[in-house]
Amino acid sequence: MTPLAERIRPANLDELTGQEHLVGKGSILRTAIEAGKIPSMILWGPPGTGKTTLANIIANTLSVPFFTLSAISSGVKDIREVIDHARHAHNAILFIDEIHRFNKSQQDALLGAVEKGTVTLIGATTENPSFEVNSALLSRSQVYVLKALDPDDLIALLHKAMEKDEYIKVKKVQLQETAALLNISGGDARKLLNLFELVVTSTPFNEQGQTIITDEQVMKIAQRKVALYDKAGEQHYDIISAFIKSIRGSDPNGAVYWLARMLDGGEDIKFIARRLVILASEDIGNANPNALLLANATFEAVNKVGNPESRIILSQCAVYLASSAKSNASYMAIGSAAAMVQKTGDLPVPLHLRNAPTQLMKKLDYGADYQYAHNYDNNFVNQEFLPDKIAGTKFYEPGNNARENELRNYLKKLWKDKYDY
Template sequence: MSLPPLAERLRPSSLDELTGQQHLTGQGSILRKAIEQGKVPSMILWGPPGVGKTTIANIIANTLQVPFYTLSAISSGVKEVREVIDLAKKQSNVILFIDEIHRFNKGQQDALLGAVEKGIITLIGATTENPSFEVNSALLSRSQVYILKALDKNDLIALLHHAIEKDVVLQTKKIDLKETEALINISGGDARKLLNLFELVTDTLGNNVVVTDEAVMEIAQQRIALYDKKGEQHYDVISAFIKSIRGSDPNAAVYWLARMIEGGEDVKFIARRLLILASEDIGNANPNALLFANATFDAVNKIGYPESRIILSQCVTYLASSPKSNAAYMAINTAMAAVQQFGDLSVPLHIRNAPTKLMKNEGYGKDYQYSHNYESNFSAQEYLPNEISGTTFYDPGKNAREEELRKFLKTLWKEKYGY
């Protein structure tokens, strides 16, 4: 009888054994308290692959000693959901764990809603996608969302040493963990991927194992698939895809797009990333980019594969060939940093809303200058709180369109904002 993979053999059975996620599962944390009190709400566990979503669900079920059912959104539909709900009606305190819940469509999610509302099941959904986009609002409002973080380098190294010390197979080998950088870089913060790669390396090297970066890279290149449909290289490839578009290389961008399409990547995932990039990396250098990306998102959702590959290719090559600017992205980051630094600064009285007589008497709206009453529809009055007056948050990029914006703003504000 063959043993399960290393990652499965080492799966933690208690919160104390879990690596990382101390903000959720450490002593005194909100989720740990809920588990210890036996009052676990329906929840969505949101985080990258291999950080403990499935493990936490199993730990909750084991700790509470309640019936536990598992479904995968990839292979299950409404029929399977209803079968579990029918079983749950005959039991009590049933937990239903749904992996990759973001892949459930609206109808499948609606099938869960009544059972969650009535307390027939406690739902635990796991997702790598933002639940605000992928989980319907009614189901989301009845669930707590817990965000899991990628494991850091120290977490991953500790996990490797734990495997060497505790695993029944690795204990039979002499293992010198000489270098870890390649293991950590390839795993990308994914504990499952790290352990499976480590097992592959130790199996390949025999009983006297010296783990070096060179050995790991050689074995990984020989044995790891180019793009795993289950998501093993999901984040590596999307990173290369985004950086190629940002770097204005349409050839590389369309290649990485092809890799994702061939790997069965969710068309909505790709289209959503293009929408984000259109503002983050192009912005006002070419405002049409956001319109194009939004139209692409709508179109591929209507059409799906295989025809949507053509629409995606058109959008990707257009975005990659567009002038680039991250000025809008930097503007909101800088402004949010100011909010965090200065707190809730008072709104200047003259631009406050004054719907009541009392507010008007207090000076709300007094001396406000309606821009359209002035030449060029502009009045150089103050719009920022006094404490940060003159702070430049938006610095137009060095491209043709934003240079025009810079010239326009400079004629209005003279030297106030340094344009």
């Protein structure tokens, strides 16, 4: 039987759950679809947010030829074959799932067809297209960000299944609790619906001929039957979360275990390496600046080496990061600064810090009274670098570790009691 997620897949924009910012009345994308003319686009968002569904809806709405490729199993030859077919079609759409898995040569093979309008490209990705889609292709496409579905959206999907799917209706489902379904699915609509069907199928009727769904029942069935790691990526976020938390918690054993789980599940090595680069700054930072250097070198190395040897490089980096001193001080600092920006808005730059490239600006005292640090002892002079309204605010609090305690002492020596270091 076709999975539940496929059986109730929306056929038009009005049936699509969530993504109001993209397909709601008057939105840019909906307006383009209704006008019958869409740009090539990259749909970026977490798993199960409707990227494939939206692509299908667009093709159905426009009534145009629709070609699909999966970046996991397709190569340059497949791309060229589709483009050849598209040349004999009118306004053809080419949908490429997981486009971030295409390498440069595969993406380059699409360029000419997209430029000439032979095909309108719709690419779907769970990864930041700025990193994974080559700049030439990206510049010819609009990027639309799909948001994770909120709990209300997900519950609405469950009720839709109960009302519209013939098989689910026969089971007379009583949805007493939803927390376990929502937690396990992690915002992924496809995973939610398929789990829901599994639970409904595995739960016998009660004496009243109803199928009662509770959190306890969901957990019992999920633990017994749901795969621990789905190679299609449905538990992608759960496993990477465990991996990151193991490193943050200074446990190299947990780190290499979850790394092995990801590699065994077919996870993209570039995704793993990129997360290590982020972690090296977010969770280690200036407690050990070499961590970022090693993580960045790891990212470069796995791209050169590829599988299966890249697992050794990833393991070395994960073990080093897990065994390193930790600090999230820089991460907290930018978070505090960003919160201040949101709170205070666009505060004016103090005159002494402004650039003064013209005579008029100089007459207006742009740059006046700025003190060039290198003209003073120890290359430092006490002056204010923040807008007047927030002068003296401290955003960076050094972590309690050997290296950042050195930074704390140095900053205290320079600034005395100004920032309370």
